[in-house]
Amino acid sequence: MAPPPEPPVHGRTPPDPMVPCVARVRRRRRDAPQVWTLDLEVDGGDGTKNFPFAPGQFNMLTVFGVGEVPISLSGDPAKPGCLVHTVRAVGAVSDALARLGPGDPVGLRGPFGAGWPMTEAAGRDVVIVAGGLGLAPLRPALYQLFAGRARYGKIVLLYGARSPDDILFRREIESWRRRLDIEIEVTVDHASSVWHGHVGVVTTLISRADFDPLHAIALVCGPEVMMRFAITALRHSGLDDQSIYLSMERNMKCAIGFCGHCQFGPVFVCRDGPVFRHDRVQSLLALKEI
Amino acid sequence: MEGLERIVKEHPFFAGLEEGFLNLVCGCAKNVRFEAGQYLFHEGEPADQFYLIRHGRIALELTAPGRGAIIFQTLTEGEIVGVSWVIPPYRWTYDARALDLLRAIAIDAACLRQKCEADHDLGYEMMKRFLPILVQRLQATRLQILDVYGAPA
Ligand SMILES: Cc1cc2nc3c(=O)[nH]c(=O)nc-3n(C[C@H](O)[C@H](O)[C@H](O)COP(=O)(O)OP(=O)(O)OC[C@H]3O[C@@H](n4cnc5c(N)ncnc54)[C@H](O)[C@@H]3O)c2cc1C
Ligand code: FES
Numbered sequence: 303m304a305p306p307p308e309p310p311v312h313g314r315t316p317p318d319p320m321v322p323c324v325a326r327v328r329r330r331r332r333d334a335p336q337v338w339t340l341d342l343e344v345d346g347g348d349g350t351k352n353f354p355f356a357p358g359q360f361n362m363l364t365v366f367g368v369g370e371v372p373i374s375l376s377g378d379p380a381k382p383g384c385l386v387h388t389v390r391a392v393g394a395v396s397d398a399l400a401r402l403g404p405g406d407p408v409g410l411r412g413p414f415g416a417g418w419p420m421t422e423a424a425g426r427d428v429v430i431v432a433g434g435l436g437l438a439p440l441r442p443a444l445y446q447l448f449a450g451r452a453r454y455g456k457i458v459l460l461y462g463a464r465s466p467d468d469i470l471f472r473r474e475i476e477s478w479r480r481r482l483d484i485e486i487e488v489t490v491d492h493a494s495s496v497w498h499g500h501v502g503v504v505t506t507l508i509s510r511a512d513f514d515p516l517h518a519i520a521l522v523c524g525p526e527v528m529m530r531f532a533i534t535a536l537r538h539s540g541l542d543d544q545s546i547y548l549s550m551e552r553n554m555k556c557a558i559g560f561c562g563h564c565q566f567g568p569v570f571v572c573r574d575g576p577v578f579r580h581d582r583v584q585s586l587l588a589l590k591e592i
Numbered sequence: 593m594e595g596l597e598r599i600v601k602e603h604p605f606f607a608g609l610e611e612g613f614l615n616l617v618c619g620c621a622k623n624v625r626f627e628a629g630q631y632l633f634h635e636g637e638p639a640d641q642f643y644l645i646r647h648g649r650i651a652l653e654l655t656a657p658g659r660g661a662i663i664f665q666t667l668t669e670g671e672i673v674g675v676s677w678v679i680p681p682y683r684w685t686y687d688a689r690a691l692d693l694l695r696a697i698a699i700d701a702a703c704l705r706q707k708c709e710a711d712h713d714l715g716y717e718m719m720k721r722f723l724p725i726l727v728q729r730l731q732a733t734r735l736q737i738l739d740v741y742g743a744p745a
Contacts, residue, residue, distance in 0.1 A: 392697045434741035464741040495653065498691060503735040506728075531731065541598040560620040577627070579637045 319558050322364050322409030325385065327402045329589050333388060334468045337435065338400040339376065342385040342408055352382040357442035358417025358549060358577045363387065364409025365398040372554045372572075373399070374439035379446055383482060385410075388438035388470070414557045415576050418443040418521050419547055427455040427513040429541075431532045433462045433504050433524025437470045439549055440577075441521050444478075455518075457484040458511045462504025462528070465490050466497050485512060504528065508535040515540030521577075523549040530587060533580060543581035550575050550583065596621055600697055603644045604670045605721060613714050626690040628717035632673065639682045641675035641698045648694035653687045664736070665729075666691065675729075677701035678722055 325342040333339050333514060364370040373396075377386025391400040402408065417444050420443065432440050447457055463469045469488060479486050487507045489500035492521050496541050500507070504524070520541055524534050536546055552571040554573070555563040559573035567586040569575065575583075597618050600606055606617065624643070632643065632650065643650075644695060649668045653661040664686075667673055673696070676684050682701065708715035 492664045500666050501663045503732045528740045531735055
């Protein structure tokens with residue numbers, strides 16, 4: 303089969319949010335089995351490579367000739383020249399994305415969506431509960447919390463992965479752990495006897511964590527079932543629904559609130575989310591299909 | 593004995609236990625210590641004690657042929673190890689290994705079972721404390737079985 307034709311180079315996101323610009327892969331690294339992180343660079347255009355975004359936002363990435371998928375930004379918002387995306391190869395498009403190498407073109411639209419409530423978090427304890435790949439959309443929030451450390455109360459990161467091999471950003475977590483001003487607990491669902499850390503589901507870490515539930519805000523991201531259990535445990539610890547935020551995933555097409563593909567009851571995940579305050583989506587969470 | 597009573601009373605599992613019950617429980621309790629790597633018990637052995645962890649951590653393991661020991665849960669300070677002592681045939685269904693130096697209170701299961709039979713109020717109090725732990729562990733097991741982080745089928 304002939305390779306797909308090279309797309310035209312547009313430069314940065316043009317005013318039409320439906321037309322992708324072309325980014326190039328600068329670096330690719332493996333983070334876990336089937337999970338790859340791509341550093342992208344927007345092709346010059348207006349002379350700047352900057353692409354500002356907020357923690358929790360996502361881009362629509364296109365592999366030309368294959369398709370387009372929503373992928374969260376997982377890098378540092380303070381370094382807008384390097385667009386980091388962490389991709390798990392689960393199907394045609396994500397698989398093709400994860401196989402791209404340095405210099406390959408990627409169509410990019412974005413950034414889209416409402417991100418994590420960083421302003422609301424100021425002055426409060428911040429409890430981050432991440433499961434599996436859910437750590438990727440939360441990493442920009444962590445960078446921002448660390449950069450403005452003095453503005454927040456306690457910072458607690460509770461992370462659960464399937465096994466020690468599946469822990470994302472492992473070296474970075476180890477370096478964060480050396481800081482004395484954050485509490486980090488990592489747990490895995492199962493491990494061999496050489497593992498010396500916690501074993502058990504991430505929700506079991508919540509009751510042991512040190513935070514003031516009356517002055518805390520929780521950011522939760524992971525598979526939906528895990529988020530439901532995490533929310534139950536957070537409420538049990540004393541947090542109210544207005545203080546719990548979660549990131550939802552639904553299939554997307556336009557990402558700008560036109561097509562209805564991502565509709566979740568009365569809300570559009572692409573436009574009103576993907577981050578929602580729990581009380582606003584609570585009644586929809588337990589439903590199998592909407 | 594007074595020291596032991598204080599330790600049992602202050603352990604989260606027995607928080608708020610009334611004095612009379614506390615005396616009964618303490619009559620079955622003793623201080624124990626395990627070195628890192630030492631096994632508290634093995635699968636299949638009689639579940640004749642359960643433990644209140646004071647310091648240190650424990651790994652609960654199952655051994656699968658060809659895969660070696662798999663840790664399915666770790667427990668730490670303030671938690672309890674062992675529920676098999678409540679349920680016939682009172683045998684452990686997994687191994688428990690100290691991950692670091694472990695200090696715990698061991699409760700003699702036969703002794704406490706006898707006291708629970710003789711005083712159903714004590715028995716009911718014990719059930720009220722054990723059931724939430726059983727339910728919590730059942731929920732955790734459900735999440736593990738679902739393998740929510742696994743690759744989608
Ligand atoms: C707002 C948002 C942010 C996202 N951020 C990321 C991210 O940072 N990194 C990342 O790897 N993925 C992320 N995703 C999920 C990603 O978009 C999907 O995995 C991708 O669309 C799958 O497309 P595909 O063509 O590769 O696979 P498909 O052929 O569409 O699907 C293959 C298999 O994957 C399953 N699948 C599809 N979507 C998902 C999903 N969202 N979660 C789990 N299983 C799925 C399908 O049920 C199917 O079994 C995000 C999704 C949304 C909505
Ligand atoms: S993806 Fe089209 S409305 Fe959300």
